Amino acid sequence: MPGLTLVDWLRAQDDHTLAALLAARPDLATPPPSESAVLAARAAARASVTRACEGLDTFTLAVLDALVVAEADKEPVSEERVRDTVGPDANPVRVRESLDTLVRLGLAWGADELSVVPAAREAGGMFPAGLGRPSKALDGVDIAGLLADLPEADRRLLTTLATGSPLGRTKDAGVEVPLDEATTPVQRLLAMGLLLRRDAETVELPRQVALVIRGDSPLGTVKLDEPVLDTKQQKSATVDATAAGEALEFLRRTEMVVRLWSEEPAAVLKAGGLGVRDLRKLAREIDTDERGAGLIVEVLFAAGMIGDSAAATNPEWLPTTLVDPWLTATPANQWATLAAAWLDMPRLPGLAGMRDAKDKVLAPLSDDLRRPPAPAERRRILSALAELRSGTGVSSPDGLAEVLAWRAPRRGGRLRDEIVRWTLAEATSVGLVALGALTGAGRALLDSGPEGPAAAAKRMADSMPEPLDHVLVQADLTVVAPGPLEPALAVDMGHVADVESAGSATVYRVTEASVRRALDVGRTAEELHDLFRTRSRTPVPQSLTYLIDDVARRHGRLRGGATASFLRCDDPVLLAEVAAHPAAARLELRKIAPTVLVSPVALADVLAELRDSGFAPAAEDAHGQVLDLRPSGLRLPAPARSRRAGAPSAASPERLQAMVDQLRAGDMAAGTKRGRTVSPSAGTGAADTAATLALLREAIERNRQVWIGFVDSRGVAAQRVVDPFRVGGGVLEGRDVTHGAVQDQLRQYPLHRITSASLVES
Structure with missing residues (x-):
């Protein structure tokens, strides 16, 4: 339908189509749109269009570029013209499927004649399909004839601009000379109008010239087909066993980090994060490189098992109380906890060690590594591996990066390919990927939703070697x-x-x-x-x-307790030897009985001092049983559990239908013919209460419907047509008219939220 606007097209769609649009583009549904005009405005906003385009593959984006190049944002274009613009190699069925995708996403609308939202031109960059601005001076000019008469150097320059960026930098751009005085290709082409001058150092290739050079491929060189992924086949059991070995090594190093920081925590940098010296020291202690150590501490942080002590002076990175139950769990459950934390952490450990725009080194555990889209990117990369047959792996990360770049070329930013490499390396270290293939435990973690960690732990337990009962x-x-x-x-x-x-x-x-x-x-x-x-x-x-008998013979002959502390021994000679030792003075030991010494020093310090002096005392409780006084390590309180940071949950079908019903109601209200109106008061934005009451009471007395504009509890403006029933106590009660019928449910509208009201004309 020529001239059909996006608002008109939306109003003409059935409930299923509108619900599918709101599900495919969740940002359009937050908050729920009050009417189709609001939905259309959101759908055409540049930020929303850019976000929607991030999920489109190269071929679909080529079809979108074809619509933009054909200026479908100004007037509808035919499907045949779109197909011709994409190029002769474009399959008509695939073009139609891509158009259907764009229509389903609200980026385009129409059937035989299609239009596209104007923001699609801006979302695609300054030069859609690499084409510059058209030149009015070239309208009606035989460009092909001009090109045929050009010297080879001039044609080569134009071809370079036509196949790449339409902009070129040259010192000749600032020199304007007649054609007969031009001495360089740029000067001649500028004089002929085959190049446009943008500034003193920049020239631009007009769109008409580029289209002639490109010939049957107006969009230029476009990879219409997804690259073939180079894969290698392994036995699934081999992949799982290899990953289990990596998982056990990751667990061993993670446990070492917990125990090391329990005894000697690392300092928190003033700007936040972990310092280079502490990272290098940790890497040496756990026998790995700095990137591996950084990954472990990031995963521990994501799992809530380490945290910043937030002390006023000398803050430190400390284990939290969550590590204690984790240390006693089975290896498979330990692994599942860490794997799930890695998958859903909104951070990019691979950024550690890089420099920001101010040339500052990005430190592990710092806020600089926070990237909210990271979980979705990890799932997208691992899901690509999950599409392969079990045991099939990619030959190289670069091949997978190329495939994913084709599937979503506008997604990921400048680090798009690096994120693929980081993710595969980290997943291999964690034990989700081995030999380039996704493991069975990795598939379970991806596919099982909230039950993923438990299912993954079961699969990993099957792959791990049976625990040994001997040494x-x-x-x-x-x-x-x-x-x-x-x-x-x-x-x-x-x-x-x-x-x-x-x-x-x-x-x-x-x-x-x-x-x-x-x-x-x-x-x-x-x-x-x-x-x-x-x-x-x-x-x-x-x-x-x-050795055991010798140590046991000497162990525990001295017994300590708290006075702050005491020492007792059945052998008075040994106790006298202790009392005569220089350490006794430092510990302030004094004899209170032939077999008992007491000290104001804490028992742990007394025992440590005596052991350093060559004695072998043991601690005891009130019943004479041996006690272990070794500290269990420093701990922080466990952090509050946060919602898993995966992709936002989709709205339920019931919620989507409720939003569609609200759209219908808003459209009906917007299209209602209104009579006498009470408008907002100047400066307040709300209708005059007395005038509103008078109009509503008049509507009740005359049995008339009333149109109201109001703001709901979420601050969203809406409009409704209501059959008023009663007004009083600061509330309007009535039945909301939707789809031309009166609903059975009685609704209440606080008068202070009503911004305007009108009597509905018959």
Whole structure:
């Protein structure tokens, strides 16, 4: 329909089409539009059009460019003309499908003759399809004939501008000479009108010249087909097993970070974030590079397991109380917590180490790394992998970046391709991707909605090696765990031995200090002997037996309590030796009985001082049981749980239908013929209350419908046609007229929210 406006087209659509538009472009529905004119204004706004175009692929954008080049924003154009503008290689079926997509999104409207919103020209940049402005001086000129007579250098210059940007910089742009005096290609082309001068250093190729040079391809070189993705096939089991190994390594390093920062937190920079020195130190401690360490602390931060202490002086990065239950969870559940946090965190760890516009280095954990669209981009990238058959991976991140760039060329900004590379590298480190393929656990995390972490944990548990119930004790007092240990055994080994090296196999070393640590937490010598005797697949060396017995023989002979603290010993000679030691003076020890010493110093400090002096005291409780006084680590309160930062949830069908009904009601009210009106008072924006009351009462007495303009509780202006029933107590009661029928539900409209009112003419 020639001359059909977007408002008219919207009013003519059925409920299903309008609901689909509001679902496809959620920004149009926030807040719910009061009528079609409001919806059309939003749909034609440049920001909204730009946002809608970000989801369009290269071919659909080419069709949109064709509409703009054909000036469909000024008058409707035919589908045939659009197809010709796209080029001879364009499949008519695909062109029609793309047009339907643009119509469904409200970017274009019409059937045989199509129009496009004017903002589409601005959203596509200064030069749609790389075409410059038309020149009125070239209207009716035989451009092809002029081009045929040009020297080769001149034609080559015009071809370069026609296939690239229509702008060119040259010093000859500022020199205006007649044609017969021109000595350079730019001077000759400017004199002939085949180039336009924009300023003293810039020339522009007119649109008519570019279209002639491009010939049958007015849009230039456009990749109409999606690039073929180079893939490689692996067994799904191999992919999952490889990812499980990476996941276990990620968990090991993450646990190390938690334990390190529990004892020695890192400082918070004045501008926020983690300093370079602390990051390098952490990377050395957990045996990875700075990028890997940065990823781990970012994931911990996203999971709420570390936070800024926000102290007035010397703020630090500390673990929160959430790490304690996480440390006791199974490896699969630990992994699922971290993987879900990584997937949904509104931050880009890959930005760390880069510089901003002011040449400042972007630090991990700083606000500079916050990017709200990041979760949607990660899901888009992993979803592209999920489209491939299970076990199929991409040969290189660059190939996937090229495919995703074709699918959404206006999305992602200048870091679009880098985000693809970062995401694949991070997903590989976390264990969601392996050998370029999405794992089974990764698919479960993506596809299962709120249940994703639980489903992913189950899939990852199936891929992880079974926890071992045994170790291998060596003659040199090392203990080898050839794989992940059962949780209880891992705790026991952590008490009695120190980790010497970690990886697919963990090597522990048993020392006097580690045995004493196990005794400190309440283990007896017999329990330690039984641990190694029952859990070792190799014979227990005699040297280990001797070490345990020797430490146990000396351990606990001194017992401490709080006075602030006390020491007791059944051997008065040993207690006298302690009292005579120089450490006793520093600890202010005094004898209160032949077998008891007391001190005002805290018990933990007393025990540490005596141990440094060569004694082996143990702490005890009120019942004489051995206590472990080692600090569990510094903790912050757990942060408040925030809503997962994934893509915004779509409105329900019921909510969409309610918005469509509101549109219909608003359109009906807007098209209603009105009589006497009470308008807003000057300066207040609200109708005069007395005049409004008088008009409403008149409508009730005369059994007339009334048109009202009002502002709802969300501050959204709307208009309705109402059958008034009663007015009083500051409220108008009546039935809202929608679709030409009177609704059964009685509605109330506060008088102070009514901005204007009119009697409805018959």
